[in-house]
Amino acid sequence: MERVVDWFSLESLGGLNWGVEVFAVVTVTLIVRYIAMRMLKILGRHLEKTENVWDDALFEAAHNPLSWFILIFGLLWAIQISDGYLQTELFSASNLDLVRQITFIVLITYFLVQFISLAEARILDNLKKEPSSEQTRFDPTTLHALAKLLRLSVVISAALVALPTIGIEITALLAFGGVGGLAVGFAAQDLLANFFGGLMIYLDRPFAVGDWIRSPDRNIEGTVESIGWRLTIVRTFDKRPLYVPNSVFNTLALENPSRMSNRRIKETIGLRYQDASKVGTIIEDVKSMLQNHEEIDANQTLIVNLNSYGASSLDFFIYTFTKTTNWIRFHEIKQDVMLKIIDIVHSHDADFAFPTTTIDGIEALIPGSNS
Secondary structure, three states: OHHHHHHHHHHHHHHHHHHHHHHHHHHHHHHHHHHHHHHHHHHHHHHOOOOOHHHHHHHHHHHHHHHHHHHHHHHHHHHHHHHHHHOOOOOOHHHHHHHHHHHHHHHHHHHHHHHHHHHHHHHHHHHHHOOOOOOOOOOHHHHHHHHHHHHHHHHHHHHHHHHHHOOOOHHHHHHHHHHHHHHHHHHOHHHHHHHHHHHHHHHHOOOOOOOEEEEOOOOEEEEEEEEOOOEEEEEOOOOOEEEEEHHHHHOOOOEOHHHOOOEEEEEEEEEOHHHHHHHHHHHHHHHHHHHHOOOEOOOOOOEEEEEEEOOOOEEEEEEEEEOOOOHHHHHHHHHHHHHHHHHHHHHOOOOEOOOOOOOOOHHHHOOOOOO
16 A cells, blocks of 8 residues: 555656646746747837848848747757657657757758748839839849849759758759659650750840830730740730740840830821922921920931922831930831921911822813814
8 A cells, every 4th residue: 555655646746746747847948939920020120211122132031940940959958858758669769869850850851941031022112112214133033033042042942951861861852863864854855845944044134024025926916924945825915824935036036125215207208299398497397396395316327308209299207316215205206307397387377298190191182172
């Protein structure tokens, strides 16, 4: 009977100690987590006042991984304490070490991916606030490409570090991948062609998201909506999405009207033959009007000359460039130029020609005529 009483006393004392230790570990974990989160929040408020985007992204990306790091490692600490009382194989030191290593790798990967994504978003916001017309400068398309490559590199590196941790040899995996890669390469030729096509788009930058592109070789015209590793989405002018495989851009000629420096006005105007004596003066006035027009780029080619003797008109042409490249604004300027040409022609008591036919000797064909 005394032995039974002693056994129950020891078990009660051990359970009490176990409960106190676990409670203390959980309490310390929660306190440390609270302090760490408060410090990150305070530092984040101070760093938001600076113009540097990297520190903001760093502290915001560290918030969730650090919180999970403290909670998970506190939980593992409590489990390790419990193992001393429960004596189970499930909570052995080797298993707990494996969980710690995997957790550390996953959280570091999560932090780096979050940091890259947040930095990308903040840099993109700065580019939108301060856009640059220089095509060689850092642009959103290059930013998205670099962010994708960095995230992919982080995930692959994490996988290569984690595999030996869980007992998978990388050398055997690479050997299997080398043999299987040949079969996959033949089966996925189009996929690889599209991937490298997307890579060439990112490197050569023939267009960026938001550009208006047009291909004289294929029926492709619209605004670039997104550039992926396999497909580029072009929104046509009737608002239909056009999904173009990236490999297509390696074999076609492509125009990018969004990067034109000016828009051209090229028109032919026909005057009546009876106003032949006024054509020179009209041409000079039209040329002077274009040279003094505030929306016409005087640094570009400007031509106003008599061009040909038409069947019913004396034709002169205008060839000039507007300062703007905006499609809507260009047509407004072109309309203003055309209306001013009308005013110039009419101010000289001249008029525009239209197709006419003159028949000579018609009296001889009329019955009863004197001839």
